[in-house]
Amino acid sequence: MGEFELLDRIRGRLPQPGPRVLLGSGDDAAVTVPGGATATSVDSLVDGVHFRRQWSSPTQIGAKALAVALSDLAAMGAEPGEAYVVLGIPADLDEDGCLELLDGIAQVAEETGTTLAGGDVTRAPVVTLAVTVVGHAASPDDLVTRSGARPGDALVVTGKLGGAAGGLLVLEGCGGLRSYFQPHSGTNDDRMRSSIARQLEPRPRLEAGRALATAGATAMIDLSDGLGGDAGHIAAASGVGLRIEADALPLAPGLAELAEAARRDPLELAASGGEDYELLAALPEERLTDAVAAAENHGGLTRIGAVVAGEGVEIRLPGGELMEAKGFDQLGWSPPR
Amino acid sequence: MGEFELLDRIRGRLPQPGPRVLLGSGDDAAVTVPGGATATSVDSLVDGVHFRRQWSSPTQIGAKALAVALSDLAAMGAEPGEAYVVLGIPADLDEDGCLELLDGIAQVAEETGTTLAGGDVTRAPVVTLAVTVVGHAASPDDLVTRSGARPGDALVVTGKLGGAAGGLLVLEGCGGLRSYFQPHSGTNDDRMRSSIARQLEPRPRLEAGRALATAGATAMIDLSDGLGGDAGHIAAASGVGLRIEADALPLAPGLAELAEAARRDPLELAASGGEDYELLAALPEERLTDAVAAAENHGGLTRIGAVVAGEGVEIRLPGGELMEAKGFDQLGWSPPR
Numbered sequence: 052m053g054e055f056e057l058l059d060r061i062r063g064r065l066p067q068p069g070p071r072v073l074l075g076s077g078d079d080a081a082v083t084v085p086g087g088a089t090a091t092s093v094d095s096l097v098d099g100v101h102f103r104r105q106w107s108s109p110t111q112i113g114a115k116a117l118a119v120a121l122s123d124l125a126a127m128g129a130e131p132g133e134a135y136v137v138l139g140i141p142a143d144l145d146e147d148g149c150l151e152l153l154d155g156i157a158q159v160a161e162e163t164g165t166t167l168a169g170g171d172v173t174r175a176p177v178v179t180l181a182v183t184v185v186g187h188a189a190s191p192d193d194l195v196t197r198s199g200a201r202p203g204d205a206l207v208v209t210g211k212l213g214g215a216a217g218g219l220l221v222l223e224g225c226g227g228l229r230s231y232f233q234p235h236s237g238t239n240d241d242r243m244r245s246s247i248a249r250q251l252e253p254r255p256r257l258e259a260g261r262a263l264a265t266a267g268a269t270a271m272i273d274l275s276d277g278l279g280g281d282a283g284h285i286a287a288a289s290g291v292g293l294r295i296e297a298d299a300l301p302l303a304p305g306l307a308e309l310a311e312a313a314r315r316d317p318l319e320l321a322a323s324g325g326e327d328y329e330l331l332a333a334l335p336e337e338r339l340t341d342a343v344a345a346a347e348n349h350g351g352l353t354r355i356g357a358v359v360a361g362e363g364v365e366i367r368l369p370g371g372e373l374m375e376a377k378g379f380d381q382l383g384w385s386p387p388r
Numbered sequence: 389m390g391e392f393e394l395l396d397r398i399r400g401r402l403p404q405p406g407p408r409v410l411l412g413s414g415d416d417a418a419v420t421v422p423g424g425a426t427a428t429s430v431d432s433l434v435d436g437v438h439f440r441r442q443w444s445s446p447t448q449i450g451a452k453a454l455a456v457a458l459s460d461l462a463a464m465g466a467e468p469g470e471a472y473v474v475l476g477i478p479a480d481l482d483e484d485g486c487l488e489l490l491d492g493i494a495q496v497a498e499e500t501g502t503t504l505a506g507g508d509v510t511r512a513p514v515v516t517l518a519v520t521v522v523g524h525a526a527s528p529d530d531l532v533t534r535s536g537a538r539p540g541d542a543l544v545v546t547g548k549l550g551g552a553a554g555g556l557l558v559l560e561g562c563g564g565l566r567s568y569f570q571p572h573s574g575t576n577d578d579r580m581r582s583s584i585a586r587q588l589e590p591r592p593r594l595e596a597g598r599a600l601a602t603a604g605a606t607a608m609i610d611l612s613d614g615l616g617g618d619a620g621h622i623a624a625a626s627g628v629g630l631r632i633e634a635d636a637l638p639l640a641p642g643l644a645e646l647a648e649a650a651r652r653d654p655l656e657l658a659a660s661g662g663e664d665y666e667l668l669a670a671l672p673e674e675r676l677t678d679a680v681a682a683a684e685n686h687g688g689l690t691r692i693g694a695v696v697a698g699e700g701v702e703i704r705l706p707g708g709e710l711m712e713a714k715g716f717d718q719l720g721w722s723p724p725r
Contacts, residue, residue, distance in 0.1 A: 073425070078533045078625070079463040079609060080429035080523065088410070090417035093472040093520060095510045126416040135430040137474075137518040171518075173432045181474040181508075181518030183430060186417065196415045272416060288415070 057146065057172055061153050069166040071132055071187070081168035083133060088191040092123035092184055098141075098177040102251075106222050109148045111251050112178065113155025119275065120182040121163055121255035122328045126273040128195045128264025129186025131257060133168040134160060136182050139175025152178075163257055193264060200270035200289035200333035204358040207342065209259045209330045210350035212278060213310075213317060214303030216324020218243075218250030220313045242305030249303065253328040259352070262345035263332045271332040277325035279375075282364040285333065292361035293333075297322065298369045301353040322366055322374065333358050391509055394483065398490050398507070406503040408469060408524070418505035420470060425528040429460035429521055435478075435514040439588075443559050446485045448588050449515065450492025456612065457519040458500055458592035459665045463610040465532045465601025466523025468594060470505040471497060473519050476512025489515075500594055530601060537607035537626035537670035541695040544679065546596045546667045547687035549615060550647075550654060551640030553661020555580075555587030557650045579642030586640065590665040596689070599682035600669045608669040614662035616712075619701040622670065629698035630670075634659065635706045638690040659703055659711065670695050 058076075068075045074082035096116045098104055107115070117134055124131055136156060140149055149172075160167050165184070188194050221243045256273070263271060270289050272281045278295070286293045300321045310317035329350070334342055339354065346352035366374045395413075405412045411419035433453045435441055444452070454471055461468055473493060477486055486509075497504050502521070525531050558580045593610070600608060607626050609618045615632070623630045637658045647654035666687070671679055676691065683689035703711045 073528050074533060078535070079460040080427035080466065080521075080531075082464075082528050082531055082533075083426050083428065084424070084528060085422050085426060087421070089420050089422060091420065091470070091472060091506060091520075091522070092417035093474055093506055093508050093518075095474040095476065095508050095518065097476060097510050097512050097516075099513075100511045123416040127419075129417065133428070135428060135520055137430055137432040139432065139434060139516065169428060169430055171430050171432050173434050174437045175434050175516065176436075176513040179434075179476065179512065179516060181430075181432065183428075183472055183520040184417075185428070191410050191419050191421060194417075194419055196411060196419075198415070 054172055057149060060150065064150065064153060064157060065167045066157060066161050068168065069132060069164065072166045072168050075166065075168045076170060081133065085187055087187060087189040088194060090124055090127040090129040090186040090188065090194055092120060093181065094120040094123065095181045097179050104178065107251050109151035110155035113152035114159045115251065115253060116180040116182050117156045117159040118253050118255050119328060120184045121165065121257060122273040122275065124184055124186035125255045125257045125260035126271050126330055127186060128193065128260045128268065128271065129188050130261065131163045131165040131184065132187045133166045133185045134182055135168060136170040136180065138170065138172045139179030140172060141175055141177050144178055163255065195264045195268045195271040197270050197272050197285050197288035200285055200291050200358045202291055202358055202360040203336065204269055204333040205336050205339050205354055206293060206295065206356040206358060207332050207334065207352050208301065208355050209256050209346060209352055211301045211303040212327050212329060213306040213321035213324050214246050214249030215253065215326035216320040217303060217306050217309040218246035220309060220315065221247055222250065242308065246303065246305060246309060250326060253326065255328060256330050256350060259346045259349035260330055262349060263330065263342055266334060266342035266345050267338040268332040268334045271330055274327045274329045274331055275325060277323045278331065279322050279364060279366060281331060285331065286362060286364050292359045293356060293364045294359050295356035295364065295366045297366050297374055299353065299355045318374065394486060394509055397487065401487065401490060401494060402504045403494055403498050405505065406469060406501065409503045409505050412503065413506045418470065422524055424524065424526040425531060427461055427464040427466040427523040427525065427531055429457060431457040431460065431519050433517045441515060444588050446488035447492035450489035451496045452588065452590060453517040453519050454493045454496040455590050455592050456665060457521045458502065458594060459610040459612065461521055461523035462592045462594045462597035463608050463667055464523060465530065465597045465605065465608065466525050467598065468500045468502045468521065469524045470503045470522045471519055472505060473507040473517065475507065475509045476516030477509060478512055478514050481515055500592065532601045532605045532608040534607050534609050534622050534625035537622055537628050537695045539628055539695055539697040540673065541606055541670040542673050542676050542691055543630060543632065543693040543695060544669050544671065544689050545638065545692050546593050546683060546689055548638045548640040549664050549666060550643045550658035550661050551583050551586030552590065552663035553657040554640060554643050554646040555583035557646060557652065558584055559587065579645065583640065583642060583646060587663060590663065592665060593667050593687060596683045596686035597667055599686060600667065600671065600679055603671060603679035603682050604675040605669040605671045608667055611664045611666045611668055612662060614660045615668065616659050616701060616703060618668060622668065623699060623701050629696045630693060630701045631696050632693035632701065632703045634703050634711055636690065636692045655711065
């Protein structure tokens with residue numbers, strides 16, 4: 052099968068384009084008519100760096116690629132619009148594999164109301180995805196950057212933390228967990244399945260992001276590289292310090308047991324693990340009640356600390372001691388996956 | 389060096405953002421305020437598929453990646469706006485290599501008035517680039533798709549054809565050309581250098597594309613995969629036939645000599661070679677004079693045939709015989725590079 056034939060088959064499986072898209076995939080470029088402001092972000096997933104094909108189905112890989120790209124739009128409070136996908140195909144991914152991968156992308160596109168408006172396919176040594184997403188807002192003022200946090204703001208996080216890191220532990224069979232993992236057998240298994248799903252099948256917090264934007268969030272970021280590292284980006288961009296109470300962190304269900312079995316600290320997994328794709332936001336104290344109510348049906352919202360004058364991120368343990376929480380760095384030579 | 393440090397150093401080298409860009413690289417997403425319509429396209433370059441590192445400097449590779457992406461905007465008649473770049477970095481590309489690659493991208497961005505508004509870096513097995521470009525027009529009607537060609541339209545091409553294919557022949561040392569290639573020694577060498585530059589350092593025909601759009605082009609495409617294949621896209625999208633006169637094709641300077649030395653047909657190189665990144669356009673007969681005048685300072689314009697009722701592409705040799713001109717297919721298992 053050639054490039055153009057594959058592209059044709061891919062196009063046949065795409066959901067209907069959204070209202071802003073006048074011309075989708077198939078010409079030299081897609082034509083859209085955005086109103087107001089756009090937020091554009093690009094993300095990549097490479098086999099062996101961001102996923103492993105022995106752990107993930109092609110559908111999961113495709114879905115994750117679009118989900119993590121959209122997570123950046125969630126962190127801006129933008130409405131998802133269009134996605135453009137580059138798919139690098141190795142010799143051992145056959146036509147069915149390519150189309151399954153595309154099905155995963157199309158599934159998340161459908162769930163989120165995103166139009167797949169264009170793309171490119173090429174040969175590559177390993178499965179490689181690069182996804183550009185364009186989100187929309189009525190005005191630039193409706194979008195939330197990383198740089199508006201002010202001393203006195205409350206610091207909140209959506210959903211639960213550490214689930215994706217727990218899933219990675221299970222997948223890696225680390226610290227004796229492999230023996231602990233008995234497929235198809237009861238409660239422990241269910242918890243592990245839910246953690247594995249957090250790792251392999253993340254979903255962007257788009258509704259929560261828009262709710263937080265509407266509720267007056269002053270700064271926001273998605274937790275892709277770990278709370279410690281991502282909080283540091285808000286602190287640096289806003290020129291403020293962030294103080295986080297470790298015992299306020301909302302732990303993923305079952306994380307404590309997983310961590311115990313793996314002889315790891317659950318707080319460390321929640322604070323440094325990365326890939327939860329929850330949102331961290333700062334907002335004025337007086338808007339907190341509204342924000343909690345608005346996020347109630349979108350994973351919930353937990354206050355985990357405050358913005359202070361100064362710089363850097365401190366995560367304080369219940370005893371008053373500070374914990375170290377480093378972010379995940381894709382170019383670091385020993386990535387945790 | 390880590391991901392964030394590299395991104396910081398990259399950002400320090402970027403040209404100033406354009407007027408539509410409110411927030412560039414460094415947040416979760418770039419924020420822009422487009423007016424009118426946008427044209428968005430994505431393109432990828434993979435080492436061993438689209439280029440070879442032993443032939444191209446990192447600067448040339450980066451420049452080509454942005455240039456070929458912008459070529460799709462040229463083919464829409466769009467004004468270049470923003471670019472978003474994913475860079476996949478293998479272990480043997482060091483920091484200097486990454487920054488040189490970025491310098492190549494920045495150079496073409498500067499030449500064309502494109503803002504590098506965002507990006508992502510990741511580890512990858514080989515040098516991999518995915519470039520998304522966003523172009524602008526006052527209204528969607530100002531953009532030229534592939535689908536508006538009508539029987540009776542004239543068929544024109546910008547610049548000269550076959551230069552990139554000739555350059556590839558020289559680089560591959562094919563058909564005895566290696567011995568013919570004597571660096572730093574006279575005329576033959578100059579011609580080969582110019583062909584090599586066409587292959588390694590293409591530039592998008594942005595001005596010519598806008599001039600053709602203004603002159604009333606009804607359909608347009610850039611010649612990335614070869615005239616025969618790309619003409620076929622216009623024919624299929626417009627539901628028409630294209631008739632091309634082979635002896636009207638504007639051959640690149642020196643192509644005849646290169647082809648002779650390589651025992652290849654220069655017309656075949658011009659019609660099937662690909663990667664010239666010239667524009668093929670259809671336009672009403674009565675607009676031809678205007679279009680030729682408008683393209684005069686942008687590589688010139690040559691009438692090469694006509695649009696007819698029917699389907700498919702015919703390239704007719706002077707004797708009346710038809711020549712076969714197939715496009716280059718990136719997923720074909722024997723790509724010509």
